[in-house]
Amino acid sequence: MEWFTEPDYWLSRLVFQRALAAVYLVAFLAAALQFRALIGSRGILPVPAYLRRVPWRESPTLFHLHYSDRFFAGCAWAGVLLAAALVAGAADRLPLWTAMLMWAVLWALYLSVVNVGQTWYAFGWESLLLEAGFLAVFLGNERTAPPVLVLWLLRWVLFRVEFGAGLIKIRGDLCWRKLTCLDYHHETQPMPGPLSWFFHHLPRPLHRVEVAANHVTQLLVPVLLFTPQPVAGAAAGLMILTQLWLVLSGNFAWLNWLTIVLAVSAIDFSPWVTAPDLPASPLWYEVLVIAVTALVLALSYRPARNLLSRRQAMNRSYDPLHLVNAYGAFGSISRVRQEIVVEGTDEPVVHRGTVWRAYEFKGKPGDPRRLPRQFAPYHLRLDWMMWFAALSPAYAYAWFDPFVERLLTGDPATLRLLRTNPFPDAPPTHVRARVYRYRFTTWRELRETRAWWHRTLVREFRPPMALARTAPY
Template sequence: MGWDWFWAPEYGPARFVVQRLLALCYAMGFLCVINQFPALLGSHGLTPTPRFLRNVGFRRSPSLFHLYYSDRFVLCCGWFGLLLSVAACCGVPDLLPIWASMAVWFVLWALYLSVVNIGRIWYAFGWESLLLETGFIAVFLGPAHTEPPVLVIWLLCWLLFRVEFGAGLIKMRGDPSWRDLSALHHHHETQPMPGPLSRVFHRLPGGLHKVEVLANHLTQLVVPFGLLAPQPVATIAALIMIVTQGWLMLSGNFAWLNLITVTLAFAAMDTTLLGWIPVDALTPGSVAGTAGPMWYRATVAALTVLIVVLSYWPIRNMIGRGQVMNRSFNKLHLANTYGAFGSVTRVRFEVVLEGYGTDGEWREYGFRGKPGDVTRRSPQVAPYHLRLDWLMWFVAISPSYGRGWLERLLVAMLRDERRILSLLRHNPFRETAPRYVRARLFRYRFSTAAEKRESGVWWVRDPVSELIPAVSLDDVSPND
């Protein structure tokens, strides 16, 4: 038999799809670096990186930016990562020798790891670690002119199992609304970043909301075990997960969480469903079916041992009573634990930022994705990630999430700092900066059908409190 067991040629089409979708996820990540890093984490951003690098060493946050940092260098890395992602999406690594193809995927992983490890609160999302863990395992998938190693396919399926099963467990152990099937009576309205169809989902009959919850429990607590079964059961399980993720994409904006989960699901599909993909024809110059060299096999075996050993921590977390979600147990973000919405908020609060101009009126700043203007329909943002908008949702739940940067954002408004204000969709003070700024807390809810017909509003809001009273530049230290 030899090494025949090591190769899985029937997963060639799956590898083709996984690598293209993974490259798309990387592209979204590097686009965020280009568009948002200078304002969020640049030298004059909301939470400057140079100060962090001076206080935290390489061992605590492995990143190439410990060797050299400048805002321009970060942008160069972002553009290089984006171009490399596009090249990977177009299949360029498939035309290279195995070592060069692996190098492309490794550089993408190392670049993004370098950003995440200095990103602090702005990069403390589960899908950052999920992209990194998926990306690291995918380094070893190999190019199209070699057969896919079955061990790497198994590792991707194992990762998907942990993502789904961990998310299911945290729900059942957490908020009682998941157990009494009432969670989605609230979730579509109170989720962090509603989408254009979220109001439609929220207005579905209560019985359908219960069906949604039951389907979620089935997909996350039962179906994942199908990934460990022979074909075609594994393909069917993956297909159910893809359909569920598509439903989530329609009902809200969760950055690239759904896309990367779909990416992993394709790894479980053999030619039973994907046989129509002409892999050879789509990668000119490749000769499918070639077994990789011995060094490549040894590297894949070492990867498998590494992930198996590191899996002790997420397994212990899943079976333990004090399960946590979205935590990395090492600085390389390998073998993480995942989960989402262990608690469901019943009421939606939003932080509204306002400025007071020379005309004696308070005017509202507009964000790109999060609810603000009640007449504006929530946009489709995912798989792109609006980091400031997401953090504002957390601030509305607990102001402590804004410690260290929310005040800095208000100062940027008073000083009319255009780099930081570029994170916003609408600046009502284009000519002169406001004299005062403040942060107010509102309660939001989706409009009823009658309210929508009468006034055209998507949201109805009521003031709750003043989160940060009016401040002017006279109240600000020159060093802020």
């Protein structure tokens, strides 16, 4: 079937697959390095307890067959190694069926992780990685021409990511329609980066231009993905530029990078690179791709209906395999930044003059003099959830007290998630948490104080807690 393949996208497919494998590598690395404290057998939200509550049909995962921390670590590091092999091009040296199997194993491993990750993995970019990773299984390798149906499905994913994000903004916070959201966003976003302070202090008219450009890129440009080249490629290029702007202005794990990777698949590189002569695709492969396309289109009904709904939902999966999902981001913008500062003391009795020492996190703001760091595409899951907890204690209901208990016991796995441990010799006797209002300093304040943030105490988040009892003092 001559219509089945599109050789002009041979290089686009290769770049997409190598870059997607790199995102997978980062995701598995984060899982391997963070799981013991978050979801391990003795973690804050242990996987074994979760598996006892949730059946296979609701959360299909390899760990329903067996779970141990050693087994989870083995799966995560296997994902790292397999992703690294795909980045290096191993799949392009193998027969088609073997290459597809490598991508399928990578997808199944990460699905198993996400489906036991609970609140730590309840982010839209987890589903996005799984959806893109599932389609990558059927893209073939260097020895085959890219199947045109899968290329169109990748554009459908990219369209939902961008258009969904644009609609949720227009339907959501009024500041998006007034073009004023970026007066606040750079300061109040979940995890600012090293340039966020400077972005925040750009002139307000430029912020208006940023918001207007964002609306164009997310509401108008995505439609052009379904037009002929070179228009579709130019639309993808505009999306890439917008995503790079977001990469510079904050830390959003691999969301921006994965969107860039999807956009690359829509660019036609044939005017610059000629594809080699490739053999015809085997019949079994063509039948399989057509069947998968039909499945994805059938599963697209609810995500497509969600786009048209006035009650549009952000970042929702409609099936336990995360095959076709709804996306969106920042339907509402916080005007004020609040941060939870966790402190401990080694004094046996808490009194008015007790000296408290703060735990510093790797990514989220703490010490006002510390410039925010760049971590994306790596995902600091605890830091992100601390931002949600500051928005509402409801986000922290299941995990915050267990987190504090592990600080009180000096749990090594939990302490490795933090930047500093103010009690290196022995765990604290008490731990408390307080909410502060943070704002970026002005240029003048920065010169005078050398501080990037100014903070003021708002309220108590958790009273002093001890292992023997949990009670305010």
